[in-house]
Amino acid sequence: AQTVTQSQPEMSVQEAETVTLSCTYDTSENNYYLFWYKQPPSRQMILVIRQEAYKQQNATENRFSVNFQKAAKSFSLKISDSQLGDTAMYFCALIMEYGNKLVFGAGTILRVKS
Amino acid sequence: GAGVSQSPRYKVAKRGQDVALRCDPISGHVSLFWYQQALGQGPEFLTYFQNEAQLDKSGLPSDRFFAERPEGSVSTLKIQRTQQEDSAVYLCASSLRGSSNQPQHFGDGTRLSIL
Numbered sequence: 376a377q378t379v380t381q382s383q384p385e386m387s388v389q390e391a392e393t394v395t396l397s398c399t400y401d402t403s404e405n406n407y408y409l410f411w412y413k414q415p416p417s418r419q420m421i422l423v424i425r426q427e428a429y430k431q432q433n434a435t436e437n438r439f440s441v442n443f444q445k446a447a448k449s450f451s452l453k454i455s456d457s458q459l460g461d462t463a464m465y466f467c468a469l470i471m472e473y474g475n476k477l478v479f480g481a482g483t484i485l486r487v488k489s
Numbered sequence: 490g491a492g493v494s495q496s497p498r499y500k501v502a503k504r505g506q507d508v509a510l511r512c513d514p515i516s517g518h519v520s521l522f523w524y525q526q527a528l529g530q531g532p533e534f535l536t537y538f539q540n541e542a543q544l545d546k547s548g549l550p551s552d553r554f555f556a557e558r559p560e561g562s563v564s565t566l567k568i569q570r571t572q573q574e575d576s577a578v579y580l581c582a583s584s585l586r587g588s589s590n591q592p593q594h595f596g597d598g599t600r601l602s603i604l
Contacts, residue, residue, distance in 0.1 A: 470589045475545055
């Protein structure tokens with residue numbers, strides 16, 4: 376069975392600053408995909424960034440980047456130049472290469488302050 | 490449609506009633522997923538369809554939960570004899586193909602409250 380752990384229930388950051396959200400996971404398989412999703416109060420889950428486990432290079436999407444440490448089973452999300460619109464719940468998720476279900480962590484509430 | 494559409498957005502039911510939740514996936518998406526999200530928690534997998542075939546229903550919590558996708562497009566999640574612990578947000582997602590590297594696109598969810 377796979378598990379995903381997000382140890383930070385809540386985080387705050389000042390507008391324009393940088394924040395890092397932590398995520399660790401556990402799986403015995405070698406090939407999988409990792410995701411960060413954002414869920415604002417409107418409830419729609421929005422894909423932020425995706426990482427393939429077989430790629431060593433860390434994924435980046437504009438202000439969002441990840442630090443993927445496969446041996447440590449760690450997958451943190453860095454948000455640069457934080458904006459008020461980044462305020463949301465952030466979920467880390469894992470799916471096996473031949474799997475069909477996302478396994479989510481409990482989430483981290485991020486509040487961006489002006 | 491442009492995105493995954495779920496209805497109703499809110500549903501209140503009395504304990505013991507049956508409810509039906511609808512999901513209309515992105516046009517052309519082969520795979521459809523249902524998740525249950527309890528308050529303050531991450532979503533948990535319920536079931537998965539590829540076209541009209543229900544390939545995985547391992548996450549359905551009891552035989553009171555039933556899902557179908559008869560024509561390979563719209564899906565309905567039905568909960569019979571609802572109980573208070575069924576109160577949650579039910580999220581539907583779709584993806585283009587059945588492979589795991591395809592991102593899942595989520596709807597806004599249905600918030601179900603059982604009184």
